[in-house]
Amino acid sequence: MESRINWGIIGCGEVAEVKSGPAFYKIERSSLITVMRRNEDKVIDFAKRHGVAHWTTSATKLIENELVNSVYIATPPSSHLEYALQAINAGKNVYVEKPMVLNSQEAQILLDAVNGSKVKATIAHYRRELPVFLKVKDLLDSNTIGKIISAEINIQQTSNTSLIAKTDENWRTNPEISGGGYFHDIAPHQIDLMCYYFGVVEHITKASRKEKGISNQDVSGELLFKNGVNFSGNWDFNALEDKDECKIQGERGSISFSFYGNTVILVKDGESESYHYENPEHVQQPMIEKTVGYFLGNNPNPCSVKEAVIVTHIMDVFCGKSYKYKNK
CATH class of the missing domain: 3.40.50.720 (NAD(P)-binding Rossmann-like Domain)
Known part of the structure; x- marks a missing residue:
């Protein structure tokens, strides 16, 4: 050791x-x-x-x-x-x-x-270890909004998106280097969090990808988790306006947050409460x-290769590379 x-x-x-x-x-x-x-x-x-x-x-x-x-x-x-x-x-x-x-x-x-x-x-x-997302997990683990029914991610970014890191050579738009377009750069974090929150994926129920130029993918997909949670996600990098949100719906309320913000909004039994956090200097x-x-x-291990394999499979299916998925 x-x-x-x-x-x-x-x-x-x-x-x-x-x-x-x-x-x-x-x-x-x-x-x-x-x-x-x-x-x-x-x-x-x-x-x-x-x-x-x-x-x-x-x-x-x-x-x-x-x-x-x-x-x-x-x-x-x-x-x-x-x-x-x-x-x-x-x-x-x-x-x-x-x-x-x-x-x-x-x-x-x-x-x-x-x-x-x-x-x-x-x-x-x-992101698994950042305060905002740890708070979401704590709310879920403590059954704050009751049985979870669904989770929805909606990422819309204009062609001048600020979500993607800029480099001298924009390798993120070269599939041979990045694996795909902007979807491959940011979606791993978001899909990983869904798997981290909800556990085993039962199967992928829907997947769609439209190509709007190499960098401007429009990707969507749906998952059913073994615990019954239905997930849907949409990533559009040629949108008319910027939008970044995730909403988790339970029987007693909802949890909403941004992947790039610092606030969690809890709605429970008709009452709303906000939690604000600051990220560390080195995220x-x-x-x-x-x-x-x-x-x-x-x-x-805070995030194993086995867990990331599942995220990779989901991304492949969402992008049309494979339509067979089984969580081993």
């Missing part, structure tokens, strides 16, 4: 700058040893500004670094599987950005590799804290 988690980051770009990177050296019993980026000037600059002692332009060299026992993979999705397998083969724990991989086939390969090894792996569905820090704890053997 490790006594300290010594990290190497593969892909120290925009996501690692504030959302995640600083957490690796701010968390107790966690250190950021080395970082990697193909652009030498940019990786040197990142290392200097974050006080990281070592840097490299080679992912292989980072993985082989004897000081590193855990690897954060923050590159575009097309290289997630390759780097994760390298790290697993080298006996290093992995924390992988979402979407975990490009498709269900890659997801199964990664799951098999983790199951066949002694390493630990966590997927960065970090992935709570998830990374739980990941460090898991790697150290102090708590359960």
